Amino acid sequence: MKRRDFIKFSALAATAAQASRIEGVKQTIFDNKKVFGANRFGPFWANLNSSQIVSVSDFEGDKFPNTMNYSLPDSVQNENRVLYPMVRKSYLKAKGAAKSELRGKEEFVRVSWDTALDLAAKALKENFDKYGAEAIYGECYWWGGSGKVSWGRTVAHRMLKVLGGYVEESGDYSTGAGLVIMPHVLGGSAVYDAPTKWKAIVKNAKNVVFWGTDPIVTNQISSVPPTHDGYLGMQELKKSDIKTYSVNVMINDTARYYGSENIIVRPNTDTALIIGMCHYLFTNNLYDEEFIKKYTVGFNKFKDYFLGTQDKVVKDIEWASKICGVPAGTIAQFATRLAKEPTTVLIGRALQRADHGEQPFWALVVLNAMLGHVGKEGLGFEFSLGYGSAGATDKIAPVLKGLSTRIDEKYENIDGAPWKTTKNITIPSSRSIEALEHPGKEIDYDGTKIKLPHMRVAYMASGSMFTRHQDVNNIVKQWRKFDTVITAEPYWTSTAKFSDIVLPVAIEVERNDINQTGSTGEYIVAYKPAIEPMGESKSDFWICEQICKRWGRGEVFSEGKDELGWMKEFYADAAEQAKGLNLTMPSFEEFYEKGYVRFEKDNTETELYTRLAAFRENPAKNRLGTPSGKIEIYSPTIAKMNYADCPPMPTWIEPKEWLGNATKKYPLHVVSPHSRYRLHSQLNNSIIRNFAEVSGREPVLINPKDAKERGLATGDVARVFNDRGEILAGVLITDIVPERVVAICEGAWYDPEIWGEKSLCQHGCVNVLTFDKGTSKLAQSNSAHTVLAQIEKFKGEIKPITAFSKPKILQSI
């Protein structure tokens, strides 16, 4: 297949026809039928012939079907699938840890499932027994696979609980800073709360502000199969005469869809813009004094800060303008309009994936408090509408349960039951590579001290370290410190290639599972094996159960049930709940045959739900979970922590790298938005990549002026680099990015020229450039968006991309 050719959707069928020649493809389970399925892109119909999935049709219950699923025939039957259990040659020879520096360089050997599972079980058990939970890195990330029974992350955690314990990460890469700062400000993690409904927004708002968010793109996918109902509300917004703004570092798809007024800020400077707005609202008496008095604490201290009472720096709109680049007049107009008219501010997450990422989230809550719309129907701020297609009217439906990572009490007394006595070691999200680099180091975290664990064995499932995590060259270096890396993966990703034991995983269309659609809960859906798993791949559930069996604890893991058994149990529980809601559900067998059960009735009680409405209505009765029970503009709790990098109120602190300290050497800020052509790294190995790439690489979006200065033309292969690393990317000149900002989407597969060394990435994995530092001592989350670099036309030899090739495989040693 010529990967570099641009192709049309109609070509997908042709790909499927070729797919039958791929080694590993077996029979379909249902001949010439359409079979229902679901995944993180949504529910769908898989159209089969006798040997493969030929195409995918939209599910009629999906309001805006996600075109990503059209690439399913290619992504399932992909040449890049891991077909058989594999062990790295030296590791297999030594029957255990050996020559970790050869990872990525050395051949893999095809082995039997027994050999692979024995080695995996042994490495985990021996290291746990000798060193305890701190030796086992079991975080497993998020986005690979899904389902209530056999999601790789849950089953891996359950397996490692059965072992006794492991190292996990608190929070996540998505909103790690928000999750830790918000409890101090709003009394709860807030960022994942049920959001204000679109219906309420469209009914009441005169202005909607998209603040660092691109919901048109990011609502395509969800943790649970989305039926994309949120887009209905977004369509209503489009039809209305509500004015929209987009505060962003570039003009994104959402801003273009709505024709928004673009307020373009320098990356990572939102906090300064917001503080300038607060100063303006205060000095022009445009702020809601009554709201501040009744619902917040600490305003006077913040006022002193923006007035410059102590530091003699007045944080007015001119001050803000110099930092963020938005003209002072624009800031004044913007602030005035938001104060005078009913406004809803929709907040994205990229803002807080940056050095001091706690600050913009806190500052935005404070700005909204000053605007005073918070808690009025459909107004105020909202964190959760940029994801999962949320905000539509809920359905009256049972809530489907899922497999738990807790071990049932009935197994407490067997075999010493280590899961009863051993505790997991928790480190803040995204601190794993720091732990490898500095085991035993004590770091600050949200008022506590955390000793970084000494990790020796990694079990990786459902996540992709080399595209997810920052500073890839440092990962490559630190990764060698693992004695054993076990990766459960459907594909030969870079993480798989850097492993010792690779376990081939069957994906959603090859196995059984059950789920409920998001965000309204309208359908409970069955995942059915439409085709036989490719090669010898198996479900994550099966793999983890087999490993537990080798510790003599298979039943502790499975409780004697297989995947279908668990599905039936969760379905029966839902059916029981349904009775209480006056709903009837068909038998499990009927449900499974059809593929889904629908709950049609709207829950009209919550259709105008608004965040903090109850608090606004009665702040004494509906106190927030903060110490004061109110919104904390100044936090005495954080003050006591005494962190220079996280002051006790929203504060502008220069990020480590930003355009304000850019040098001649590295004059450009790199932002890494989420791509509309994939889910992080997923599907990048499939045919959909052809829609996204430029010259066979991840595109780098660059402004015409910056391109001209460097003699770059669209279609050129460019080298983007800084002291941490270098990547090649395909140049796309466009004025949707401002001067001195370049955008490279996260998730392009890592493709080092030399595997296992600090090396040029030939394909454009942006995390080769980013730096790996916690946001602050408070949240210690990732700072992926704080990065300066330079770009030039690539003059070297352009070599073929190897990211999607299989490693060298031996049939035996």
Ligand SMILES: Nc1nc2c(c(=O)[nH]1)N[C@H]1C(S)=C(S)[C@@H](COP(=O)(O)OP(=O)(O)OC[C@H]3O[C@@H](n4cnc5c(=O)[nH]c(N)nc54)[C@H](O)[C@@H]3O)O[C@H]1N2
């Ligand atoms: N620079 C930069 N970096 C970022 C971000 C950014 O904005 N900028 N965003 C961050 C964010 S918000 C997130 S959430 C993370 C995402 O990070 P991840 O969740 O690690 O991202 P994915 O690429 O989706 O990784 C999922 C992996 O699981 C595999 N997989 C698929 N199906 C299955 C299955 O059934 N079983 C198993 N075991 N594996 C399966 C896939 O092949 C893939 O390798 O990235 C973060 N990294």
Ligand SMILES: Nc1nc2c(c(=O)[nH]1)N[C@H]1C(S)=C(S)[C@@H](COP(=O)(O)OP(=O)(O)OC[C@H]3O[C@@H](n4cnc5c(=O)[nH]c(N)nc54)[C@H](O)[C@@H]3O)O[C@H]1N2
């Ligand atoms: N299609 C698709 N959808 C997805 C995902 C995916 O990979 N693909 N990933 C999902 C996941 S796990 C998550 S966490 C969410 C991510 O959701 P978000 O974090 O909200 O998404 P991003 O694309 O990282 O960034 C949103 C917008 O912020 C802008 N931005 C970047 N830096 C700044 C800044 O300093 N200031 C301002 N004002 N704006 C800035 C970007 O240009 C972009 O338009 O998306 C989810 N949805």
Ligand SMILES: [Mo]
């Ligand atoms: Mo995320």
